[in-house]
Amino acid sequence: MLFVKDAPKENIFVRGARVIDPGEGLDAVLDVRIDDGVIAALGQTLDTNSHRVLDADGLVLAPAFVDPHVHLRTPGREDEETIASGTAAAAAGGYCAILAMPNTEPVVDSAATLGSLIEAARAEAEIPVGFLAAITKGQSGAELTEMGELAAAGAIGFSDDGVPVAAPGLMRRALQYGAVTGRRIALHCEERTLSGDGQMHEGEVSAELGFTGYPSVAESLMVERDLALAAYERQPLHLLHLSAWESVQAVRRARAEGVQATAEVTPHHLCLTDEAIRSLDPNLKMNPPLRSASDRTALIEGLKDGTIVAIATDHAPHARHEKEVPFEAAPFGVTGLETAFGALYTHLVEPGLIPLEVVLDRMSAGPARAYGLDAPRIVVGSAANLVLLDLNASYRITEETFRSRSVNSWLLGETVKGKVRATIAAGRLAYST
C-alpha cells in the first residue's frame, strides 16, 4: 500500500546517537548498524563493518515520521507539488512515509487514476507514499466510489478531504461499505451551512478584524455526527485535522465508550491561535482555521492523553501568486512537511508543553497505526526507518530552505530549534545534511 522508487537498500552505521523509541521504552546512547536496509545491531561500540558512518554524537535517533495527511497536488497542479518534490520535502522533514489525499484534478476516484499515481510513485518517490482514494465520485458527495476495486488497486484509505460528506445517509453507506475493504475512512468534518464563507475562527479576533467567522461548532457538530454513525455501525474511522476543543471532547467521550475513532491534529493548530491572523498573512489561512487559546490547550491535552493519536501536517502547497493576495482572496492551506518537527520542538517541547517522547510517538507510531501500517521501530530485524535529529541546532526558515515546490509556510522568517540531520526511509538514506 506504500510505493517508492526502486533503489538499493543501504549499509549504514549511526554512531553514538541518543536512541529514543517511545514504543520500545528505549532511551540510551547507542550505535546502530543497518545491514542492507535492516537494523542488524544495536549496542555500545559496535564494529562499523565498513558501512557508511553517520557520526551522531549529540544527536537524537528516533523512529522516522509518518505523515498521514499530505497534498501532493498531482495530478493537476504539478506547478505546486509533484510526487518527486513532495517526497523530497518529506524526506527533509524526517518522514519515512506519507499519505496523499485524493482531492486532485481530477479527483482520485478511479482505479485508472490511482494506478497512474502508483506508477509515478514507483518511478520518482524519494520515500514511500500511500494514496487515499475518494469516498464519493468527484468528491461531490452524491455517489460512492468503487471502493473495493480501489482498495485492490492499492488505495490505503478513503477520504473526501477538503469537503465533508454532507449527507448523513451517504456517510452511513460509506462506513458500511468501507468496512468490506478493510481500509480506513478518513473524514473532513465541516458543516458547510455553518462554516459558509468563513475565513477564520469566529471569535473576538474575527469580530475585530471583520472576517466572516467559521465557528467551532461547524466542525464539532460534524464530528459528533460521524462518531454517532461509527458507534451505530461499529466501524472504525479517522478524523482529520481537529481544531476545536468541543471536537476533542467528543472524540475522548466516544473512545471511552468504545468507538474505534482515531484523530489527528496539525502542527499549526498545536502551535498557533487565531491571534496570529492579526498580521493578515495569507499563510495563516487554512481549513479548519486557527482557533482560540482554549482550543489550542485542548488539542495539546488531547495529544498528550492519547485522544489524538497522530500529528499530521496537512501539507497544502499553493502557488506563490495565489497567496500574494489579500487574505480573503487566498486559498486555504499551508505547507508543513519540512517544518513540522522544528515547529513542534520550538513551540511545544522546549517550552515544556509536550514531552519529546509524545511528539515522537504521535509523529510516527500513532499515524502509522491509525491506517493499519507497521509502526517504525528501533529493534533488531526491523526495516530501517529512522530520523536523526539535532535538538540544539537553531536556524532561520527561508524560501531557500524548501524542497517543496511551494513556499506558503507560516514559519517563513522564523527561527526555530530542532533540525532534521538525516532520514533513513525503507532502508535507504533519503536525506542528510
Added chain:
Amino acid sequence: MAEIRVMREDLRPPATPPRRHFISIKDVTRDDVERLLATARTLERSMEREVKKLPTLKGRLVINVFYESSTRTSSSFELAAKRLSADTMSIKSSGSSVDKGESLKDTAITLGAYDPDVIVIRHPQIGAPNLVARVTEAHVVNAGDGKHQHPTQALLDLYTMREELGRLEGLHVAIVGDVLHSRVARSLIQALALMGAQVTLVGPPALLPRGVEAMGCEATTDIAVIGGADVVYVLRMQRERMQEGANYVPSLREYAARWGVTPERLRPGQKVMHPGPMNRGVEIDPRVADHADALIETQVRAGLVTRMAVLYDLLTSGPIEVKTESVLEVA
C-alpha cells in the same frame, strides 16, 4: 565632475522619518488622533476664506484607487488633495486593467512606478491596503477595506462629535444596525474607545459579531437603550445582506419595525449620525434624517477637512505644532 566632500555629521539634513500609513485605527495613538483633529480644525478655518486652495502639498502626487463604488469618500479624498494643491489621479476598478484580471499586487506596482506620495485605496477585501504598502513606496491611506476598517470615516465622525458636543471623553454613543458587515462600526468602536467614550452596539443578534465586546463596548438587541445615548450612530442596512438564504433578519420590514431609528425612540436633543448612503424608512426614519439634530451633512463637511488633515499629516515630516483644545483639559 562634482567634487565629493564628506559632510560634517552635524550638518547632515535630518534622516527621513519612517514612512507612515493610515490603515487602521489600531495603529494610531490618542495623541495622533488629537493632532489630526486639531489640524482638521485649523484647515476648516482656512476653508472659510474666499480662495480655498492651500499651496501646502504642491508638487505631491496623490493617487486614489477605488475598487468599490463610492461617492462621499472618493470625492472628498479627491477634493482634499486638490485643496492642498497636490496632483491627483483617480483609478476605478471598472475600465482599468482590473477588468482584465490584473492582480492587486501588479496594479499597485504599476501605480507605484509613478512614485506617488500617497495611495488612497478602497478595496472589498480586508488587508488590501497592507499589501499596497508592502509593494510600493507610497504612504498608504485606507479608504475602506472590506469589513475591516474605514479609519478616515472614524476620524471625521470623532471630529463631528467633538465639534457638536464639545467632548469625546465620557460621551455615550449607541451604534445601531448591521455591525457584523460594517467597517465603519469597527473603526468607530476602536476610535471612540481610544478617546474614552462609551459605546453600546444595538442590532439583531445575527448582525452583532460574536466576541465583539472584547473591542471595549457593550452589545444588546434592545433598541430602547438608544434613548440613553448622547449620540445615536445609525449604520446602513445593506440590502444585499437580505438576499434569499442569508436570513440575518426575516425581512427589511421586520428590521425597520424592531430596529429602525424613529422619532419615538429618541429623546429631544439627541444627535443622530449616519455614514451614508441612507436607506430612508429602513434603518432611519425620514423624520429623523431630516431633523435639525441629524448631523449627516456636517459629517460630509468634516470628511473633507479631516481627509485634508490626514494627507497633510502624512506628508509633513513630523507632528505639526498644535495647540491642544481646551476641552481636552476639561476631559
